[in-house]
Amino acid sequence: MSTEPSAAISMPPAVPAADPPWAPRPPFRVPTRPPAALTTHQDCAACADTRSWLLARDRAEATPGRATDATTFGLGWLFRHLRWGPNRWPFAWCDLPDATHVDCGVLACVAALVLAERGLRVERVQLVERAAAEETALWRARWRAARCSDDWLLTDHAVYHEVLLVAGEPGPVLFDPTELRQVGQGRDRPLWMRQWAL
Amino acid sequence: MSNTPTAVLSGVHSGPDPSPGLGLARSLRLAWPRLRLEALDYSPRSTGLSAAEFDRVHVRPGWHTADPVALCAGLVSIVESAGAVFLPGLDLEAALLAEHGHPALLLPPPAAFDTVARPGAAVAALLGLAVPEHRFTTDVEDAADFAARHGWRVLVKGPRRGTVAVDTRPALAAAITRLRRTWGDAEVLLQRRVDGPTESIVFAALDGDLLGACAMRPTTTTAAGLPWAGSLHPLDSTSGIDDLVRVTRWTGGGEVEIVRETTTGTPHLVAVNPRFPAWIHGATLAGVNLPARLVAAVTGIPPHSREKAHSTGFVRVVEEIPAGPHAIGVTPQARRAFASPDHDPSGMPALSRALATPRPRPGPTELEPPLAQDIPAALVVDPFESPATVFFGGVLDRGLDLLDGVCRDVEDATGVTARFAYPVRVNPDPRVLGAVSRRGAMVEVFSQAEARRSAAAGFPADRVALGGPAKWWRYDGEPVKFGVVTCDSVTDLERTVDLVDRGLVHADVLGLGLDPASRHGVDVTDPRTYRRVADLLRSAQIGRLGLRSPAAGPRLREFTAAITMAADLCARADVRVRCVDLGGGWLPGLDRGDLGGHLVRATRLAVRELGCLDQVLFEPGEFLVGQATAVFSTVLDVRDGPAGRAAVVDAAELPDHATHVLWRGPGGRWLRLPPGDDPVLDRLGADHGTRRTLPDDLDAGDHLLVLPGRGHRVD
Ligand SMILES: [Zn+2]
Numbered sequence: 001m002s003t004e005p006s007a008a009i010s011m012p013p014a015v016p017a018a019d020p021p022w023a024p025r026p027p028f029r030v031p032t033r034p035p036a037a038l039t040t041h042q043d044c045a046a047c048a049d050t051r052s053w054l055l056a057r058d059r060a061e062a063t064p065g066r067a068t069d070a071t072t073f074g075l076g077w078l079f080r081h082l083r084w085g086p087n088r089w090p091f092a093w094c095d096l097p098d099a100t101h102v103d104c105g106v107l108a109c110v111a112a113l114v115l116a117e118r119g120l121r122v123e124r125v126q127l128v129e130r131a132a133a134e135e136t137a138l139w140r141a142r143w144r145a146a147r148c149s150d151d152w153l154l155t156d157h158a159v160y161h162e163v164l165l166v167a168g169e170p171g172p173v174l175f176d177p178t179e180l181r182q183v184g185q186g187r188d189r190p191l192w193m194r195q196w197a198l
Numbered sequence: 199m200s201n202t203p204t205a206v207l208s209g210v211h212s213g214p215d216p217s218p219g220l221g222l223a224r225s226l227r228l229a230w231p232r233l234r235l236e237a238l239d240y241s242p243r244s245t246g247l248s249a250a251e252f253d254r255v256h257v258r259p260g261w262h263t264a265d266p267v268a269l270c271a272g273l274v275s276i277v278e279s280a281g282a283v284f285l286p287g288l289d290l291e292a293a294l295l296a297e298h299g300h301p302a303l304l305l306p307p308p309a310a311f312d313t314v315a316r317p318g319a320a321v322a323a324l325l326g327l328a329v330p331e332h333r334f335t336t337d338v339e340d341a342a343d344f345a346a347r348h349g350w351r352v353l354v355k356g357p358r359r360g361t362v363a364v365d366t367r368p369a370l371a372a373a374i375t376r377l378r379r380t381w382g383d384a385e386v387l388l389q390r391r392v393d394g395p396t397e398s399i400v401f402a403a404l405d406g407d408l409l410g411a412c413a414m415r416p417t418t419t420t421a422a423g424l425p426w427a428g429s430l431h432p433l434d435s436t437s438g439i440d441d442l443v444r445v446t447r448w449t450g451g452g453e454v455e456i457v458r459e460t461t462t463g464t465p466h467l468v469a470v471n472p473r474f475p476a477w478i479h480g481a482t483l484a485g486v487n488l489p490a491r492l493v494a495a496v497t498g499i500p501p502h503s504r505e506k507a508h509s510t511g512f513v514r515v516v517e518e519i520p521a522g523p524h525a526i527g528v529t530p531q532a533r534r535a536f537a538s539p540d541h542d543p544s545g546m547p548a549l550s551r552a553l554a555t556p557r558p559r560p561g562p563t564e565l566e567p568p569l570a571q572d573i574p575a576a577l578v579v580d581p582f583e584s585p586a587t588v589f590f591g592g593v594l595d596r597g598l599d600l601l602d603g604v605c606r607d608v609e610d611a612t613g614v615t616a617r618f619a620y621p622v623r624v625n626p627d628p629r630v631l632g633a634v635s636r637r638g639a640m641v642e643v644f645s646q647a648e649a650r651r652s653a654a655a656g657f658p659a660d661r662v663a664l665g666g667p668a669k670w671w672r673y674d675g676e677p678v679k680f681g682v683v684t685c686d687s688v689t690d691l692e693r694t695v696d697l698v699d700r701g702l703v704h705a706d707v708l709g710l711g712l713d714p715a716s717r718h719g720v721d722v723t724d725p726r727t728y729r730r731v732a733d734l735l736r737s738a739q740i741g742r743l744g745l746r747s748p749a750a751g752p753r754l755r756e757f758t759a760a761i762t763m764a765a766d767l768c769a770r771a772d773v774r775v776r777c778v779d780l781g782g783g784w785l786p787g788l789d790r791g792d793l794g795g796h797l798v799r800a801t802r803l804a805v806r807e808l809g810c811l812d813q814v815l816f817e818p819g820e821f822l823v824g825q826a827t828a829v830f831s832t833v834l835d836v837r838d839g840p841a842g843r844a845a846v847v848d849a850a851e852l853p854d855h856a857t858h859v860l861w862r863g864p865g866g867r868w869l870r871l872p873p874g875d876d877p878v879l880d881r882l883g884a885d886h887g888t889r890r891t892l893p894d895d896l897d898a899g900d901h902l903l904v905l906p907g908r909g910h911r912v913d
Contacts, residue, residue: 046729053728056766060759064463081725097725
C-alpha cells in the first residue's frame with residue numbers, strides 16, 4: 001500500500017466554521033499516520049488460512065443482487081464473525097479468528113481486501129468525524145478498560161475513523177464498513193478527510 | 199351543467215387492511231375542494247363511513263342477507279339519482295358490477311376481469327414479468343405434491359381472493375380448508391413463494407387510453423406485508439401498462455403488484471387488482487392524482503387545483519375521529535375481529551361464497567393400475583386381521599427402480615458415478631433392507647447396532663456408510679471396516695482420524711459433514727473451525743476425503759456456500775475431495791426428472807468447485823419407504839353431525855395426513871375415497887388430519903386402508 005496521500009479528494013473537507021459561534025469546538029490535531037494495516041507473519045499458516053477463509057467466505061455469500069448494492073456491498077456477513085470494539089496494535093491476520101472485537105482500522109483493511117478481490121477499485125480514506133461528548137466519554141472508558149490506545153479520540157467532539165472510497169456506477173461511494181453504510185452528508189459530513197491509493 | 203363532479207365511492211373501511219375509498223375521497227377533494235362525495239359500504243363497522251370527507255353515506259345490507267344482483271341494481275340507482283360517477287373499492291363488487299356496463303360505473307369491462315384473473319399469465323406476458331410456478335387443484339394430496347416440488351415454500355390462494363403462506367403439510371391442509379370456508383371456492387391456486395422486495399404500479403385509464411401511472415415501493419409494511427409507508431417513482435417505461443389497458447379496453451383504476459426475486463433479480467407478477475390501491479392518496483401527494491385525472495376525463499370537468507408534489511413518499515398515521523351516527527349503535531365485537539377475513543366489514547367473503555358455484559359431492563373412484571395390483575399382493579390373507587400394518591413390496595420395488603434410473607441419469611449428465619444410501623433408521627424392517635441390498639445400493643447407519651443389523655441383512659462393509667453424532671457409542675474396539683465414515687464435528691473428526699491411524703477403523707472414504715445451518719455438521723464458515731479443520735487435514739493421513747452437505751430442495755443455496763468454503767479449505771490443505779454426499783430430505787412425490795434434475799444441479803456445482811469426483815451419494819429415506827406401508831383397519835362407527843360426517847376405525851394410531859384412503863364394503867372391491875372435509879378418526883378419537891368425502895353407504899364393519907402422508911416438511 002502506498003503511504004502517500006493521493007491527490008484526488010472527492011469531497012472537499014468540511015469547514016468547521018459552519019458551526020454556530022456560540023458552540024465553539026476545540027481544534028483537533030490532524031492525524032499524520034497512514035491508514036491501519038494488518039501484519040502478515042512470514043511462513044505463518046494461520047495468517048494465510050485466515051486470508052483464505054475471508055475470501056472464500058465472501059465467495060460463498062455471492063448473490064446476483066450484491067453487485068448493485070452500494071449501501072452494504074453485501075458485507076453484512078462480516079458481522080456474523082467480527083464485532084466493533086477495541087483491539088491492540090499491531091494486529092496480524094492470524095489474530096482475526098480469535099479477536100473478540102476489532103476497530104474500524106481492521107474492518108477497513110478486511111473490507112478493502114474483500115472488495116478488491118471482487119474486482120472493485122478501492123481506496124482507503126481517513127476521516128475525522130463529529131461525536132457527542134457522551135459518546136467519546138463512553139468510548140474512552142471502553143478502550144482504556146481493554147488497555148488499548150485511545151489516541152483515535154482526538155477531542156471530546158472529534159474522532160478519527162477509517163472508511164473506503166469504492167469506485168462504482170454512477171460515481172465513487174464513500175463507504176463505511178464499520179457501519180455498513182455510505183458516509184453521511186450534511187450535518188454528518190466529516191470534519192476532515194484524506195484519501196490513500198491502495 | 200355543474201362545475202364540480204359528484205362521486206360515489208364504495209369500500210371505505212380504514213383498518214390494518216384498508217379499502218381505497220377514503221384515499222380516493224382525499225385525492226378527489228384535493229382536485230375539487232367543493233366536490234360532492236358519497237360513501238357506500240356494507241356494514242356500519244366500516245370505519246371510513248365516519249370520515250368528514252363524505253357528504254353522505256350509504257350503509258347497504260350485508261352480502262349474506264341479500265341477493266347480490268338486487269344489491270347491484272340498488273347501487274346503480276344510487277349512482278344515477280346522484281348524477282354521480284362511481285369508483286369501486288372492492289374487487290368482487292367491481293367484478294359483479296362490471297356486468298351492468300353502466301357508463302357512470304368506472305370499471306374495466308367483464309372480459310378484462312378474466313384477463314387479470316389469477317395467476318394472470320397473459321398480463322405478465324404483456325408487462326414482461328414472470329409468473330411464479332403454479333397449479334390449480336382441489337386435492338390436498340396434489341397440493342402437497344406441488345409444495346414438495348418447491349421445497350415447501352409455497353402460497354395457497356383462492357382463485358379470486360385470499361393468500362396464505364405455508365411451509366408444512368398441516369398448515370397446507372388448514373389453509374385449503376380455511377380458504378374454502380371463507381371464500382367458497384372448491385379450487386385453490388398454489389404458487390411457489392417468491393421472496394424479495396415488492397413494488398406496485400398504479401394506473402388509471404378510460405376506455406383503453408392510459409391517463410397516467412406511477413410505481414410505489416413500500417418502505418414500511420405491516421405484519422401482513424401490506425404497505426404502511428412507501429416511496430413513489432415514475433415508471434421507466436409505460437409501454438407495458440399502455441398495452442395492458444389498450445388490449446383490455448380498461449376503464450377505471452388498477453394496480454399491478456410485483457415481487458423482485460432476491461436470488462435472481464427476476465420480477466414476478468403477484469396480482470392485478472381491478473381498482474385503485476388503498477395507498478392511492480400517496481401517489482396523489484407525490485404529484486400524480488390519478489383519481490382526479492379519471493373523473494376529469496369522464497365528466498369533462500377540469501380539476502380546480504393543479505397536481506402538486508408534496509413529497510416523493512408517503513407515511514400512514516393512525517387518527518381517532520368522531521364516530522358517525524350510523525356507527526354509534528354498533529355492538530362491541532369479539533377480540534381480534536378484523537384480523538380474520540371472515541369479519542371483513544365490507545363482507546367480501548360473504549359475497550364470494552354467494553358467487554361460488556356449488557360443487558356436487560364426489561363419489562369413490564377406481565384404483566389406478568399399480569395400486570390395484572399392490573393391494574392383493576399385500577393382503578394375502580382375506581379376511582385380514584384388523585388392525586394391521588401392511589407392506590407394499592411393489593411400491594418399494596418401483597421406488598428402487600426409480601432410484602436406479604435417477605443414478606443412471608446423473609451419471610449420463612455429469613460423468614460422475616451416482617449411488618444412494620438408504621438410512622436404516624427410517625424403517626429397519628428386514629424386508630426393506632433385503633430389497634435395498636439386492637439392488638447393490640448402500641445403507642447409512644448411525645450406530646454400531648445399526649451397522650450389525652445391516653451386516654445381518656447382507657450388506658458387505660464397503661456398502662455401509664457410518665454417520666451421526668453417536669457413531670462410536672458402544673464401539674467395542676475390535677477392528678471394523680466401513681465404506682464411508684462421515685464426521686460431523688471437529689472432535690468427531692479428531693477421534694475418527696485417531697482410530698484410523700491406530701489401524702482400528704478402515705474407511706474407504708473419510709467424510710466431513712458440513713452443515714452451516716444446523717449443529718449437525720462442521721461449520722467451516724466459522725474462521726476458528728476453518729483453521730482447526732485446515733490444520734487437521736494437513737497433519738492427518740487421509741486416503742480418500744469425502745464431503746457431506748444436504749442439497750435437497752431449498753437447501754441448494756447453503757450447499758453451494760458450504761461446498762465453496764470447503765473447496766477452498768481442502769485446496770489450502772492440499773487434500774483432494776473424491777466424493778460428495780448430497781444428504782437426505784428428498785421428499786416422496788418427486789418424479790425421476792425432478793429428483794434427477796436436482797441431483798444433477800448439485801453435482802455440477804460440486805464439480806465446478808471441487809474438480810472431478812469419483813462418486814456422488816444421496817440418502818433417500820422417506821422418499822423410498824414413506825409410501826411402502828399402510829394401515830389396514832375396520833370401521834367401528836360412522837357419525838353424522840351438524841359439522842358433517844366422521845368415521846372411527848379400530849386402529850389405535852393412523853398415519854398423519856394420509857395420501858390415500860381406500861374403502862372396501864362387504865364383498866366389494868377396493869375403491870379410493872375422494873377429497874373432502876370429513877375426518878377419519880382412530881379408535882381413541884384422535885384426528886390425524888386426514889379428510890375425505892365419506893360415501894353415503896359407508897358402514898360399520900367396512901374396511902379402510904390408510905396410506906401414509908408424504909413427508910411433512912423439509913427437515
Ligand atoms: Zn500469523
